[in-house]
Structure formats: C-alpha cells, structure tokens
Amino acid sequence: MSLQLYNKKRNFKDTPEPSGKQKKTASKLIFVVQRHKASHLHYDFRLEMEGTLKSWAVPKGPSLNPKDKRLAMMVEDHPYSYRNFEGIIPEGNYGAGIVEVWDTGSLSDIDNSDTATAEKKLIAGLKAGNLKFTLHGKKLKGEFALVKLRGKQENAWLLIKHRDKFAVDEDYNSEEKTPKNSAINKWLEKNKEHQKPIAEKKVTTALKKKE
Numbered sequence: 001m002s003l004q005l006y007n008k009k010r011n012f013k014d015t016p017e018p019s020g021k022q023k024k025t026a027s028k029l030i031f032v033v034q035r036h037k038a039s040h041l042h043y044d045f046r047l048e049m050e051g052t053l054k055s056w057a058v059p060k061g062p063s064l065n066p067k068d069k070r071l072a073m074m075v076e077d078h079p080y081s082y083r084n085f086e087g088i089i090p091e092g093n094y095g096a097g098i099v100e101v102w103d104t105g106s107l108s109d110i111d112n113s114d115t116a117t118a119e120k121k122l123i124a125g126l127k128a129g130n131l132k133f134t135l136h137g138k139k140l141k142g143e144f145a146l147v148k149l150r151g152k153q154e155n156a157w158l159l160i161k162h163r164d165k166f167a168v169d170e171d172y173n174s175e176e177k178t179p180k181n182s183a184i185n186k187w188l189e190k191n192k193e194h195q196k197p198i199a200e201k202k203v204t205t206a207l208k209k210k211e
Contacts, residue, residue, distance in 0.1 A: 003052060005076040009094045016087050020079035022051030028115055029107040029122075031135055032083045033062060035174075037184045038097035043174060045072060045159065047107055047133065049122050052077040058159055061102075061174025062140055066163045068172065072146060074155040086183075098184050102174070105137030110162075132162075139177055142166030 003022065012019045032053070034044040043061040046053035056072035063070055086100045109121040110132045125131035129148030135141060143162035161167055178185065 003077055003079055006078055009076065011093060015089050015093045017085060017089060018079055018081040020081045023080045029119060030083060030104065031107040031137065031140075032104040033102045033137075033140065034085070034099050035061075035102040035178065035182070035184060036095070036097060036099050037188070038089075038095050041184075043102060044075075044099075046078060046083070047122070047131075048080065048083075049119060049126065051080060053080060053082055054126065056146070056157060056159070062144075062159055062161075063172040063174070064140070064142075064161050064166060064168045065170070065172045066161045066167050067169075068161065070159040072157040072159040073153070074157055098187060100183055102178065103137045103139040105135060105140070108134045108136070110134050110143050129157075 003020070007019055010017055010019070029048045031048065032046045034046070036042055036044050036057075040059070043058045045056045045058050045062060048054075055075050055078050057075055058070050058072045060070050083104065084101070088098055089096050107118075107122075108115075109118040109125075111121075112118075112134060113121065122131060122133060125133075126146075129150075131146040132143065133145075134143050142164045145160045145162060147158045147160065149156040149158060
C-alpha cells in the first residue's frame with residue numbers, strides 16, 4: 001500500500017488529519033497505537049516502515065497475554081506525521097469520530113538491531129506475512145508478532161504477544177489501561193452513546209486540556 005490510497009480517501013479541507021509524503025525517521029523507528037471512536041470503538045496499531053506507518057485496525061485492542069490472538073485488519077498506510085494526531089474527524093468524512101494516542105514508543109526487530117537492519121527485517125517479515133518485532137512503549141513492551149491469516153479475508157492478521165518478561169497471564173483489557181478522564185471517555189460519558197452528532201468543539205477542547 002502507499003499514501004496514495006490514504007490521500008484519496010480524505011478531504012483535507014474538511015478533516016484535520018495530516019496529509020504528507022513518505023518521510024523516514026531521523027533515528028529510531030517508532031510505533032503508535034491510537035484509540036479511535038468511530039462507528040465502533042477500536043484501536044489503530046501502526047508500525048513505521050519505508051517512510052510510512054503500516055497500519056492495522058484492532059477491534060479489541062492489543063494484549064500482553066500471549067494466549068490472546070487479536071484480530072488485526074490491515075488498512076492503508078498512514079503518513080509518518082499521523083503519529084501525533086489526536087482530534088476530531090468530522091461527520092461525513094472517512095473514519096469520522098474521535099482519535100487519541102493510547103501508546104507510543106520505539107520499534108525494532110526482535111534482535112534489537114541497528115535501525116537500518118531492523119527496518120529491512122521488518123519489511124521482509126511484512127512481505128512474508130510473519131512480522132516479528134519489539135516494542136518499547138509505556139504500555140506495550142517486549143516482543144510481538146503479526147501473522148497473516150491464510151485463506152481468510154485478504155487483509156486479516158493476528159496480533160500476538162510473545163512470552164517474555166513483559167508478558168502477563170491474567171486477562172488483559174486495553175480499555176482498563178485507558179485513563180478514565182481521556183477525551184473519548186469524557187465524551188462517551190457525557191453523551192451516553194446517544195444518537196447525536198459529535199460535539200466537535202467540546203471534544204477538541206478536552207483534547208487540548210488532556211494531561
């Protein structure tokens with residue numbers, strides 16, 4: 001995939017999402033997980049490769065329990081500048097809803113190679129449908145894998161935690177790792193899932209005041 005599809009799906013006169021060309025990080029590769037309340041609440045899992053963010057929608061969110069195999073649907077590449085995006089995607093636009101950063105940090109292969117070597121290994125794993133990597137985030141740490149499902153939907157993958165010192169055996173719920181005062185949670189609490197348009201001004205203000 002390329003940024004052409006990303007740009008084609010969006011009207012940048014009407015959405016605050018960043019447009020952009022491919023841009024490689026100056027030092028370490030990064031990852032970001034964004035919590036996204038659109039028609040359904042889900043998590044967008046993004047890994048930096050080839051100057052873009054390779055992206056998967058994970059309905060249940062990532063897990064640190066190796067027994068969990070989270071469905072991850074690969075979507076279009078996003079620009080590197082999307083790593084910091086938080087805000088409102090207005091009604092009528094693709095992915096309309098509220099976005100906030102849930103976790104972010106650096107990314108490497110499982111051998112923690114230098115950046116250039118790590119990226120080559122990650123790209124090879126992506127093409128092979130068996131991508132292994134290490135995350136250094138605030139919430140997500142240690143080794144993970146993304147494994148493409150064969151014979152299923154074309155873009156269906158599984159996100160799986162490797163068993164290491166960061167793995168847990170208890171139930172892992174991404175929602176429980178989200179601050180109760182997050183902008184999305186404030187909006188959900190206020191609106192109680194009423195059939196109302198998103199209060200863009202109010203939620204934008206909440207995002208700006210977010211600690």
